[in-house]
Amino acid sequence: MNSNGSAPDAVSTNHTLATITEGTHQILLGARDNAENSANSTPITIRSMRPCRTSQLVTPLSGAEVLSADVLFNYTVTDNIDALLNCTLYVSGEPDVGSSVPNGSWSNYTHLDMAYGLHYWNVTCRDDAGNLGVSELRNFTVPAPDLMTNASYISFSVNNSTEDDNVTINATILNIGDSTATTIIVQAFLGDPDMGALQIGNNQTIASLAPGQNQTLTFNHTTRIGANHIYIVIDPPLASNGTIAEQDETNNKAYRTLTIGLFEFFLGNASAVLRVTDQIYSPVFLWDIENATGGHILVADEDSIPDLASLHAIGRDLTNNVRFEDFAEIDAALNASTFTDSINITYTASGTPKQVTTFTLFKEPILNVPVVNSTSSDQFLTGILWDTSDGGTQYNATQDLVFVTELGDQILGPNGIVDFEIRVPATLRSYTAGGNTVAFYAELP
Known part of the structure; x- marks a missing residue:
């Protein structure tokens, strides 16, 4: 006999059994009234179970750094009675996968593409009686490339x-x-x-x-x-x-x-001939001449037809008023506005020409011509002119544009002994619609 007591007639009554061993048991209820009449109930079978001796975690080991983001989890679960247990694998506190695991067997599960960093994992399992077992908590790190x-x-x-x-x-x-x-x-x-x-x-x-x-x-x-x-x-x-x-x-x-750079650089010598070369000394033009000193080299888009007798200083209108917006207009026409060596940046400081000089072309002085050093030396200067014969009282990017330098006589510069150096924006070749080259002009003394 496990336990005894009394119960009111025809009233549902609860009674707690004394401790029983694990396993299968048959319960029989016997009753006797005051007249000593007795009877037994139909027997029922129950199983007594303690909480399952739950999972033994195998891999990843605690503190491990796994080899890849595809992480293999392995654990075993044991129970003294149930053949099958309902288990849930938790990763960083969140249920990752649930499965029915046979008692005493290994369970393997691979989590694909796990996030980089530190993670925690454990397993919980329930038996048929609803008893819950919780494993230890382990941590591991998923490495990542960088x-x-x-x-x-x-x-x-x-x-x-x-x-x-x-x-x-x-x-x-x-x-x-x-x-x-x-x-x-x-x-x-x-x-x-x-x-x-x-x-x-x-x-x-x-x-x-x-x-x-x-x-x-x-x-x-x-x-x-x-x-x-x-x-x-x-x-x-x-x-x-x-x-x-x-x-x-x-x-x-x-x-x-x-x-x-926006600019191409050309240089030349005059010794029986006027020889024009580029920076790597490839011949560009030759003119027969005895003495070029005091003459000029002028460069324009080949599709332009400048009137060399009608040239005027850029940055000035026909009445010699200052028009410093000309430099930005040239950049726009040459597609050079964003360049670090644009016309505006190269020739001006906050819109004002860094230097001006006078060129005498065809015996007529042209005043206030903006100039910069043709190369790294100050021996030669390159100025900018616009062609007034194309109309308008000021430059507006529709008139021909001309770059000019003066010829000297055997001057030592950064590129050796030369008679001139001139800088020309490479995109001058497409200033006027048509071809894709520039033309050199020489005013010879």
Whole structure:
């Protein structure tokens, strides 16, 4: 007999059994009234169960750094009676997966693409009686790669380049993270790709970069006048953090600028002939002349037909009033407004010419001509003129534009002994619609 007591007639009564052992038991209720009449109930079978001796966590070990973002969880669960237990795997406090686990067996589950960082895990299991067992709590870390580059890892095969040069871009990609990255896509752009820039070449792929490794890729680029902002992008698209989970997603884009100057530089010598060459001393023009001193070299768009006897200082109207807006108008006409060596920046300081001088062309003085050094030396100056014969009382970018310098006699400059040096904006070639070249004119004394 487990326990006894009394109960009112025809009233539902609760009674607590004394402690029973684990296992299967048969309960029989016997009753006797005051007249000593007795009867037994129909027997029922119950099972007595303690909370299950729940999961033994196997992997990941506590404090472990797993090998990848696909994390394998392994645990076993035991119970003294139930053959099947309902278990839930928790990761960082959130239920990750639930399953029915056979008593005494191993359970394996792989969580794919787990976020980088520190995580906690444990397992809870319930038996048929609703008893809950909770495992220990373990922590582990999911490592991640960290792909990066910056301006110091971007270089060019030629730093002092000119327009239309074929330049090799060298871009070094590093993995400064804690795990290997694979199938790494790298792109190069002329300009910021977030602003719809032009891609340079095709996507390139790095098969694998282990922690601490780097690899240098090369892209070929044909230079343009102005600032060539070369962007390198790792693991696009950046807006969605690409396809590789990384420790830091903000260091996957960098750029370096290769600046191609607006100006082309020409120089010449007069010794029996007037010889015009470019900066690499390739012959451009030859004129027969004995003494060029006091003459002038003038350059205009070949499609322009300037009246060399009607030239006037830029920055001045026909009545010699100041028109400093001329310089910005020239830049707009030459598509040079954004250049760091634009006409406005090169020739003026806050809109005012840095220097002016007088040129005497065809025996007529032209006053207040804005000038700058033709090269790094002050031995030669280049001025800007506009053609008044094209109409208008002031320059408005519809008149012919002429660059001018004066001829000397065997002057030592940065490019050796020459008779002249002149700077000409490369885009002067397209100032007037038509061809794509400039014309040189010589006023010979």
